[in-house]
Amino acid sequence: xxxxxxxxxxxWQGLLVTLQLTVASFAGAAVAGxxxxxxxxxxxxxxxxxxxxYVETFQNLPLLVLLVLAFFGLPEIGIKAEPLTxxxxxxxxxxxxxxxxxxxxxxxxxxxxxxxxxRALGLTFGQSLRHVILPQALRxxxxxxxxxxxxxxxxxxxAGAVSVVELxxxxxxxxxxxAQPIPIFVGAGLAYALIAACAGFVTGRLERxxxxxx
Amino acid sequence: xxxxxxxxxxxARRRIRIATVAGTLAALALTALAIRQFGANxxxxxxxxxxxxxxxxxxxxxxxxxxxxxxxxATAALSMALGLLLALGRLSDRRWVRAPSAAYVEVVxxxxxxxxxxxxxxxxxxxxxxxxxxxxxxxxxxxSNAAAFAEIFRAGILSVERGQSEAxxxxxxxxxxxxxxxxxxxxxxxxxPSIVSQSxxxxxxxxxxxxxxxxxxxxxxxxxxxxxxxxxxxFVVVALIYLAVNASLSKLARTLERRSAxxx
Numbered sequence: 418x419x420x421x422x423x424x425x426x427x428x429w430q431g432l433l434v435t436l437q438l439t440v441a442s443f444a445g446a447a448v449a450g451x452x453x454x455x456x457x458x459x460x461x462x463x464x465x466x467x468x469x470x471y472v473e474t475f476q477n478l479p480l481l482v483l484l485v486l487a488f489f490g491l492p493e494i495g496i497k498a499e500p501l502t503x504x505x506x507x508x509x510x511x512x513x514x515x516x517x518x519x520x521x522x523x524x525x526x527x528x529x530x531x532x533x534x535x536r537a538l539g540l541t542f543g544q545s546l547r548h549v550i551l552p553q554a555l556r557x558x559x560x561x562x563x564x565x566x567x568x569x570x571x572x573x574x575x576a577g578a579v580s581v582v583e584l585x586x587x588x589x590x591x592x593x594x595x596a597q598p599i600p601i602f603v604g605a606g607l608a609y610a611l612i613a614a615c616a617g618f619v620t621g622r623l624e625r626x627x628x629x630x631x
Numbered sequence: 632x633x634x635x636x637x638x639x640x641x642x643a644r645r646r647i648r649i650a651t652v653a654g655t656l657a658a659l660a661l662t663a664l665a666i667r668q669f670g671a672n673x674x675x676x677x678x679x680x681x682x683x684x685x686x687x688x689x690x691x692x693x694x695x696x697x698x699x700x701x702x703x704x705a706t707a708a709l710s711m712a713l714g715l716l717l718a719l720g721r722l723s724d725r726r727w728v729r730a731p732s733a734a735y736v737e738v739v740x741x742x743x744x745x746x747x748x749x750x751x752x753x754x755x756x757x758x759x760x761x762x763x764x765x766x767x768x769x770x771x772x773x774x775s776n777a778a779a780f781a782e783i784f785r786a787g788i789l790s791v792e793r794g795q796s797e798a799x800x801x802x803x804x805x806x807x808x809x810x811x812x813x814x815x816x817x818x819x820x821x822x823x824p825s826i827v828s829q830s831x832x833x834x835x836x837x838x839x840x841x842x843x844x845x846x847x848x849x850x851x852x853x854x855x856x857x858x859x860x861x862x863x864x865x866f867v868v869v870a871l872i873y874l875a876v877n878a879s880l881s882k883l884a885r886t887l888e889r890r891s892a893x894x895x
Contacts, residue, residue: 460636461650477877479835482870490863494672532635542636574743578842589749598754606742613741
């Protein structure tokens, strides 16, 4: 147990990095995912194709491959950035594909009459998406988005494999020094469980508040 | 056609044409920018790509892909078996079976696979359990994927109408027989698409071999890149192989889904 307490500062630092990675990349993924969803439901065939190609590419590549490619490849073509920034951007782009897929199923779940009514009122494509379709789509996908948030938290651990010292890597380093795997890894696991539990709590509350009774 | 737009009129058609041109230009501009960046740093030179037109390089990477496939198949088989047990456990009417199964699924769902890999890699040897390299990758992935498969199977079993198992019990089958002969075969069909798409995730997880230094595709790529110094080229080729394999699997999942939707 003392192994855990002696190294609390390192582990705390790791937890902070994990939180930073999770929150920043999920925010990025939410924005990018919304844009991609808009592309995928637009009346323009080329834009739909681009959106679909994006989702297909990022869902079928392992995140670790993308991280490795970005960490080792980008400096080679003259793009240098902080490891943390690179990790956030890569994870955001990766999760954006999943957010886009969830949102699209939400858009498909919106009743047909809603879009027809929006158009009948003379709203443009962008207006009907922004004011009518997306707000309703978002309500139906609160739970899936919460799951994506939890998956993002888990995936940030992979940034540890490419030199970002987040919670998993911090725990592993402490373990290499202290050789007390059980308390250290269980502690790290509990921290992840806590983040996931918070996410679950928030999505549960949001869902109850946003649910539409028909 | 879609709920968001009607058959376009003349003005809408003009706008769509403009957006088509703008979208194409934007995509081309991004590609051009990437190519310029590659070119400016000498990454487009023929001698940097040429090695990947030769058989020995491909043989090496395909050996890596074979190891990826082995690890993926072993993980899939083990985690599906464990997942099925967990799903049945969660649906059992004995509390002492139900509670641990539910706890397993809920706990593993919120622990990163990499943490499990580190546990097997660094914690187990301390307690005298030093697995071979292959199992150091397969065991943690099995532990984490079993939870995912358990949820898929559970959803499948619950989706079979109540009347089916009631009918089974009514004709005198035991509960186990009803599950085995009536419910599971129907559930298996329904979850097939989800199983295939979960397998894509599983195959992606095997890239953790990079951390374990098990010679699967990504790790082979790293070894190759260390040897020939062609970082970008190697990892781009590796990424394309993953993309080809996983895209085919995803397509299979979609085809299965469409087929089962058509049957229903």
